Amino acid sequence: MTQITDTESKKTPVASPEVDTNLLTHDSKVFIRWLEISEANTMLRFQRDLEVMRNHSAKVVQLAQRIEQAVTPNEKDVLTKARDTELQNYRKNDAEFELVYKTKTDDWILRPHFLQNTKIRLLSPVSDDIIDKLRKGPDFKESDIVARGNQKLILLSTVEGDQIPLLERNLRIVQAQQTSLIQLRAAQQTAADADAKKRVADEIEKVTKSLQTNAELMLKTYGIFTNDIVVENLGGILWVALLEEELKRYVEKRESSKGAKPATAAAPAPVPAAIAPKFEAVKTEAPKPKKA
Known part of the structure; x- marks a missing residue:
């Protein structure tokens, strides 16, 4: 076990001006700082609400897969109605989620994402x-x-x-x-x-x-x-994986703005416009960019 001295426990990490603290490389993917929570009660509610939305999305994906595997028209019709009902519940809860956290899970729930405790x-x-x-x-x-x-x-x-x-x-x-x-x-x-x-x-x-x-x-x-x-x-950061095109666009925008004003390490990341299709597509694979 690594012992922590008093000096080590009180160190405050200082971000290098060359490091973009809005981006994080993890598991061979690049993630962007999507949302930051610094209040304990909000954090507790966010974890609970996020779990609800994850369960909704998992059910929709499972039903979509079962629809593709359905043998008879009647079975497919029953599963489609169940999927539509679950999707309706998802959209309703997602609208409430957006009111509270200013972000829709529909933009990232099917992408790799994780909550980092701070x-x-x-x-x-x-x-x-x-x-x-x-x-x-x-x-x-x-x-x-x-x-x-x-x-x-x-x-x-x-x-x-x-x-x-x-x-x-x-x-x-x-x-x-x-x-x-x-x-x-x-x-x-x-x-x-x-x-x-x-x-x-x-x-x-x-x-x-x-x-x-x-x-x-x-x-x-x-x-x-x-x-x-x-x-x-008591606090955390939601990181969401970026598509290759989004990362490229983000870096280009960051580099072009360097001459205008210096970046602030604590500033929230400018979230790139979503390229991925919305949840209605119910895709289990990684979302693909739309063609222009």
Whole structure:
């Protein structure tokens, strides 16, 4: 596990003036910063609404595929009506989506896209007895107790920017070590002889020491003292893959505007005009540009 020093945790990444922070290369594709959310309640609602729209689009695509595979005219007619009903629901929800977020999912839902977390907070469920004990500590803050329905949680830490992937990596390491311990203890029970038991015991000791070290680091760095962690996303960026023609047009526009005024790193990306056909086309493959 990589240890984070106080200096490292407080570093603020400074974007190079030569780097276009509105573009991101990922999985052999170029993505554009489509939408940025910096408010926790909006982020929570956006994730929920995005999942609804993804489910709608998946159903429409599945029905379209079944229509193509239909054997009888009656079967095709039934599936077509079901597809049209689902598409009508999709359009209705998409109109509401646009009112809230100023973007229609119809422009990008069938393209590769992903939501990048830019700020998260870690919480853990706590009982009233634990809260009473924590209140006696000098560092306790009443604002760190968060209510979620009938459940109470305590704020462990807030993680931002480049520290999020590092936290996720560290959590994976700890989880892998915990899984390894479970497997090793099971292997120790079924070891064939004393030598085999000794080898497994040595490995258990080694993994346990490493896990203890990493657990202490997680406590010191993130305040994590339990495996029962609740992650809340407080902000994020929606990235949407660009078609080759769109990327070319975006770069040309960016280069032509360099002489007029310097680009601001934090400025939102000018979204290129959509080339892809709308959702009505119900295409499962990558959208193709229209011919002039």
